[in-house]
Amino acid sequence: GRPFDGLVHTYIPDMDEDKIYMDYNATTPLEPEVIQAITKALHEAWGNPSSSYTAGVKAKAAIAQARENVARLVGGKPEDIIFTSGGTEANNLVFHSALEAYRESCRTAEQGGDSHHHRDNSRTSSAWPRPHLIISNVEHDSVRLTAEHLLKDAQADVTLVAVSKVTGRVEVEDVLTAVRPNTCLISIMMANNETGVMMPIRELCQRIRSVSGQRHHRILLHTDAAQAIGKVGVDARDLGVDYLTIVGHKFYAPRIGALYVNGPGSTTPLHPMMFGGGQERNFRPGYGWRPIPNAELVISNLPEYESHMLDTRKYLEERLQAVFGKERIHFNSHFPDSESLPNTCNVSILGPRLQGRKVLSSCRRLLASVGAACHTHRGDRPSHILLSCGIPEEVAANALRLSVGRGTSRADVDVVVEDLRNAVETLESLN
Numbered sequence: 192g193r194p195f196d197g198l199v200h201t202y203i204p205d206m207d208e209d210k211i212y213m214d215y216n217a218t219t220p221l222e223p224e225v226i227q228a229i230t231k232a233l234h235e236a237w238g239n240p241s242s243s244y245t246a247g248v249k250a251k252a253a254i255a256q257a258r259e260n261v262a263r264l265v266g267g268k269p270e271d272i273i274f275t276s277g278g279t280e281a282n283n284l285v286f287h288s289a290l291e292a293y294r295e296s297c298r299t300a301e302q303g304g305d306s307h308h309h310r311d312n313s314r315t316s317s318a319w320p321r322p323h324l325i326i327s328n329v330e331h332d333s334v335r336l337t338a339e340h341l342l343k344d345a346q347a348d349v350t351l352v353a354v355s356k357v358t359g360r361v362e363v364e365d366v367l368t369a370v371r372p373n374t375c376l377i378s379i380m381m382a383n384n385e386t387g388v389m390m391p392i393r394e395l396c397q398r399i400r401s402v403s404g405q406r407h408h409r410i411l412l413h414t415d416a417a418q419a420i421g422k423v424g425v426d427a428r429d430l431g432v433d434y435l436t437i438v439g440h441k442f443y444a445p446r447i448g449a450l451y452v453n454g455p456g457s458t459t460p461l462h463p464m465m466f467g468g469g470q471e472r473n474f475r476p477g478y479g480w481r482p483i484p485n486a487e488l489v490i491s492n493l494p495e496y497e498s499h500m501l502d503t504r505k506y507l508e509e510r511l512q513a514v515f516g517k518e519r520i521h522f523n524s525h526f527p528d529s530e531s532l533p534n535t536c537n538v539s540i541l542g543p544r545l546q547g548r549k550v551l552s553s554c555r556r557l558l559a560s561v562g563a564a565c566h567t568h569r570g571d572r573p574s575h576i577l578l579s580c581g582i583p584e585e586v587a588a589n590a591l592r593l594s595v596g597r598g599t600s601r602a603d604v605d606v607v608v609e610d611l612r613n614a615v616e617t618l619e620s621l622n
């Protein structure tokens with residue numbers, strides 16, 4: 192791969208030498224140490240972890256080590272970590288568990304002799320209101336579409352709390368206003384994948400817990416931390432969440448996921464969506480890849496990663512304004528009153544011929560996106576996330592999402608800005 196700046200041993204495998212990757216919010220390459228650890232595990236720890244002979248014992252030990260690594264990464268205990276196939280499964284498991292917990296609390300109330308609620312083993316007796324879910328209007332599709340499905344399937348009522356067009360984030364008061372007696376889950380992402388804006392999760396959890404005492408139905412709290420881990424500190428217990436979603440392929444690990452649950456099945460409800468061979472204490476049976484050996488890399492290097500990515504992103508923004516002029520550059524990820532991820536620059540180069548996809552396809556070296564990778568099917572429509580944040584349509588249409596990584600250098604930024612300048616010149620010279 193290309194030489195890097197020496198900060199970390201990161202390289203971009205299998206990529207043309209002259210390409211510059213700036214789409215780290217979409218996915219990250221694996222660290223060499225991770226590839227080595229996986230290769231080692233494939234050679235030595237291939238056994239069934241339930242088997243008592245060496246290969247099985249080694250496999251079980253590898254999983255235990257990965258679980259401990261992930262627990263340290265998010266400030267939990269190893270028993271709080273449930274491995275999943277990815278972030279989507281982890282998010283779905285949260286919604287499934289929250290609805291099951293709500294139904295159980297309804298049945299418990301009925302069994303308490305509450306006569307006017309007739310006994311009914313259907314999912315929720317008609318006497319009880321449907322469970323109510325609260326999410327934001329800028330969530331990842333694995334949260335938004337899960338909630339949408341439950342609404343369409345008449346399994347739950349859903350409120351999408353709109354982010355503020357001033358701060359780009361969900362405001363705690365607006366979430367509190369949306370709470371109902373039948374609210375059973377609030378799921379708000381820790382940081383948005385397109386704007387990089389961080390949500391006030393800690394304050395939200397504190398305020399919700401302060402009102403939960405007098406309620407019949409517990410409000411469970413979840414945050415999808417996929418975009419935050421590896422970029423900023425993530426401490427589930429400090430945040431005060433019941434669930435926290437972890438995704439490996441956003442911090443140079445394999446494409447697997449995990450769910451932090453504060454005391455799964457005891458302090459916090461967790462109900463399996465699948466049944467089988469007992470893996471993951473039956474919360475999530477079935478074998479999948481476990482190794483996230485590079486948690487130590489994040490734990491010991493996070494301050495350097497974070498400051499390097501912030502420095503690189505700020506340099507990128509300076510160079511964009513220097514080359515295109517401040518009046519032609521609109522930063523869609525600048526919300527002065529909000530915290531944001533260190534690595535994310537969502538920018539529009541203003542002009543009638545400079546739609547994001549056109550500009551990117553005219554670039555020779557830059558590899559980036561106009562928004563979430565899973566929204567590519569939306570064609571040229573501006574990102575609904577940017578529109579929800581109050582970005583005008585003609586500005587959102589020109590959005591480029593530039594997300595830098597641990598190994599992105601200032602030299603890479605210079606190449607990318609020059610590439611963008613050439614692309615814009617070409618597009619504006621077309622008659």
Ligand SMILES: O=C(O)CC[SeH]
Pocket residue numbers: 216217218331384385562563564565566
């Ligand atoms: O934002 C991205 O590209 C990753 C989630 Se689809």
